[in-house]
Amino acid sequence: MRYSFVSKSPEDTLEFGIRLGKNLGPGDVVCLEGELGAGKTVLTIGIAEGLGIKTGVTSPTFTIINEYPGEIPLYHIDLYRLEDGDEFYYMGGEDLMYGQGVSVIEWASRAEGILPEDCLWISIKRLDESEDFRLIELQVTEKHRDLLERVSKSENTGY
Numbered sequence: 001m002r003y004s005f006v007s008k009s010p011e012d013t014l015e016f017g018i019r020l021g022k023n024l025g026p027g028d029v030v031c032l033e034g035e036l037g038a039g040k041t042v043l044t045i046g047i048a049e050g051l052g053i054k055t056g057v058t059s060p061t062f063t064i065i066n067e068y069p070g071e072i073p074l075y076h077i078d079l080y081r082l083e084d085g086d087e088f089y090y091m092g093g094e095d096l097m098y099g100q101g102v103s104v105i106e107w108a109s110r111a112e113g114i115l116p117e118d119c120l121w122i123s124i125k126r127l128d129e130s131e132d133f134r135l136i137e138l139q140v141t142e143k144h145r146d147l148l149e150r151v152s153k154s155e156n157t158g159y
């Protein structure tokens with residue numbers, strides 16, 4: 001099942017992240033794909049806000065895993081610097097993903113072999129029309145059918 005829309009600004013992407021974050025629960029794993037500067041971290045900041053996390057999400061250069069405490073904790077993971085899933089595995093990646101928080105993973109395909117089955121996949125692609133336009137596609141399994149319906153019901157950005 002998929003939903004896609006065109007984000008026309010960082011604010012659109014943030015707003016989508018907030019909507020998504022409000023609908024995520026313990027154990028959900030959000031896998032983000034998209035080139036450098038696509039907007040993966042912007043989306044993650046929105047998800048954190050939707051989860052009600054107060055600490056500001058940043059993207060420090062040398063950190064692979066950032067934990068943000070909250071009612072549902074957020075694990076913000078950036079696998080850009082990893083070759084494959086092994087290193088993430090040895091860092092305890094599986095324990096995080098199968099734990100009680102929400103995991104959001106940038107460059108998730110680097111860990112393809114160890115990702116859970118019911119990940120939510122989000123791809124962000126630049127569009128030619130404008131510097132700020134992004135095609136955002138969310139793909140989910142049956143488990144997240146209701147979430148997809150709720151997230152896709154938006155008056156402004158969805159089409």
Ligand SMILES: Nc1ncnc2c1ncn2[C@@H]1O[C@H](COP(=O)(O)OP(=O)(O)OP(=O)(O)O)[C@@H](O)[C@H]1O
Nearest residue numbers: 007008009010013036037038039040041042132134
């Ligand atoms: N529609 C949009 N959605 C998200 N970000 C946008 C959009 N238009 C412009 N931007 C800008 O693009 C940049 C996205 O940066 P961000 O750090 O989120 O990218 P990233 O995908 O996390 O990159 P990296 O792979 O380096 O971590 C920001 O400077 C943001 O302001």
Ligand SMILES: [Mg+2]
Nearest residue numbers: 040041059106
């Ligand atoms: Mg990033």
